[in-house]
Amino acid sequence: MKKLLLFVVAVIMAQIVAAQTVVFQETFEPPSLGAGLVSSADSAGVPTTNFTPWALSTHLAKSGTRSDSNRVQTGKTIYLTSTSFSTTGNSYVILEFSHICKLFFSDGGMVEVSNNNGATWTTLGPAQYLGTGVMIQSKFSENSYGNDWFPGDTITKPTNSWWKTEKFDISSIAANQPNVRIRFKYIGSGNPAGAGRYGWLIDEVKVTAAPSELIPPTITMNTYPTDTVYSAGPYNVSAYVKDNTGVDTVWLSYQIGNGAFINLGMTKSPTIDSLYSCSIPFPGWGKKITYRVTARDVTTAQNLAYSPASGYYSFFIKYATAGTFTLGTGTSTNTNTTYPAPYGNWYWGAKHQILITKQELNAMGAAAGPIMSLAFDVATVQGTPLQNFYISIGHTTATALASGAWQSNLTTVYTAPTYTEVLGWNTHNFTTPFNWNGNDNIVIEVCFNNSSYTYNAVTRYTPTTFNSVLYYNTDASTVCPTITGGTASMNRPNMKLVIGGS
Structure with a gap:
């Protein structure tokens, strides 16, 4: 039975790998060092003079030690354009990248996609956006994430805690195309109020393509223990899980102390739409429980979602005050x-x-x-x-x-x-x-x-x-x-x- 289970898991993982293909990726780390993206001040992507180009930075990085950055340049429009890649045979295409956009709201950063090797470009906006920030006139700026990027503040410098990860569904533009390119467009409006901002930093650019959709389920936690609990359980965990194509499986993985993770299937409620739940059994007083919820959709890509998106929830089981x-x-x-x-x-x-x-x-x-x-x-x-x-x-x-x-x-x-x-x-x-x-x-x-x-x-x-x-x-x-x-x-x-x- 154990060998059969391992075989089934291996087959599923092979299917997932086969279903999704990374068709473009740039991390700005060796050996590429950003070679997949070229800086220019020309809309055709041809390097020109009289501007400061995008350049590798070792001051900040989402992962590794490098990112690509462009400092504020009043009145300039500067591009960071990818090499061409193919999405042929794939009906769904997702663009992901991490960034810090410390730009004045009248300036800002746009993302564009071409499906004809750069002859024409489409600006991405709310219709394609799958992230959690705010795009104003299809631009990112220091106002995109509330106070996280300190809007209006020209003194505070970015740190690695500022990185945000964005996701766009570019299938309607880039699916089944032999010559796709993406580019990041820094816009310096000429407004002197924008001076003093740090600029725009880009890292971990990736385009993934697949025959089936690549949008994972959404998980909204309902009841879940955190911090310290003063009861002998069991500890109920429930979450609303939704997906346009359908939810295949939802499960909870938990760990007692530093022990091995244990998986619990989460059961769908027969009466409450999209609600899944399970219970973590009482492991004893003075124990720490670490856990997260995972959901998989029914597509051939078997897209996964996690809650929390990174890391784990945890709680400590303690006697109540006597x-x-x-x-x-x-x-x-x-x-x-x-x-x-x-x-x-x-x-x-x-x-x-x-x-x-x-x-x-x-x-x-x-x-x-x-x-x-x-x-x-x-x-x-x-x-x-x-x-x-x-x-x-x-x-x-x-x-x-x-x-x-x-x-x-x-x-x-x-x-x-x-x-x-x-x-x-x-x-x-x-x-x-x-x-x-x-x-x-x-x-x-x-x-x-x-x-x-x-x-x-x-x-x-x-x-x-x-x-x-x-x-x-x-x-x-x-x-x-x-x-x-x-x-x-x-x-x-x-x-x-x-x-x-x-």
Whole structure:
């Protein structure tokens, strides 16, 4: 199966590579050093004099160490023109490049395409633009990206954090053509207000062609965890994914710490258009999750989109700040011979299961997290050491307890060879905190088994509206393993739970 999966992946990747062809590329790095683009001040692309041409710069680069740049030249129009390339056999053509356009709005930078080796040119504009900037009169300028390029500021110099990546669909102009050229057109309007700007920098120019469209799906994140979360998950991730040709597959890749990435398929909602979702399972407290969403369309090019477009989202799973939650403030008590009585030795042993609903905890502001301790409120001490005392906790969907219906699959969180109660709140700090998921009710089991009897310690309780306690007592050595019988009660001992805490 593993070999078959690897073969299928290899075939898919081969199809993707075969479907897309890079027909022109210039990175301004060795060995080409920008030879694929020629600077000129003549619309025919013929080098002329009396101007400062585009030139390689090592000050700024999107990647590598070089870009091509043109400084502000008042009243000049200067071109950076590509060599000719073919798109024959391909119906879809995409132009991509990265740039910093620190030019006054009346100046600006245009992008043009020729499908007849430069005899005529078409200016690209909003009809072909697939980027996120703003083109004013089909030009880029310092105003194209809000405040990112510091419009109006002639002092601040560009840094590599300023680079923006643009994309144009030039299929309507350049598809199935043997002699295509592109060019970048710097326009110096002559307005003296444009003086002092840094200029226009270009890097990573690429033209990709394919028989099928090359526009990837769009991903708009809906719900997704970031920063720090204080719950035990699962962590829902959902996104709206759309594509004009159709969406093939959407998946989430996540990593726990520095471990290997794990892929989860995202399921399309049957009721909400274009919404895909999945859940990252809880990996444990103190873990960092790194993840991203990938979508693939149905075309033969199998275009991919990512969210985020680069890098990853991440979040850290942390205990919430510890909170103490009191369940019950009643002043009624059991007697030294009646139950419920978690410290009751009127019989050799006593086993109690106590139900707490998530609604009760939520109403007090408790969130999912580790339960660190449990306390009972003793009004009168008996003082008998209780043998093999333990506390266990588990999740349950039960909304009431009933005779004979003992809850199972509980986790032991506290044990003591003997325990003797004290006056007031008796706090049991758990050796192993119990991770409450925040979605289910919880059941707490308290049990001990002596070989003789005395009397019960007297504890305070509060009546509930449901059977919140199930207890069993007898003069035998088998009290704790018993899972039959028992008496249900609404009189739940007052408790304090500490939930959360790092």
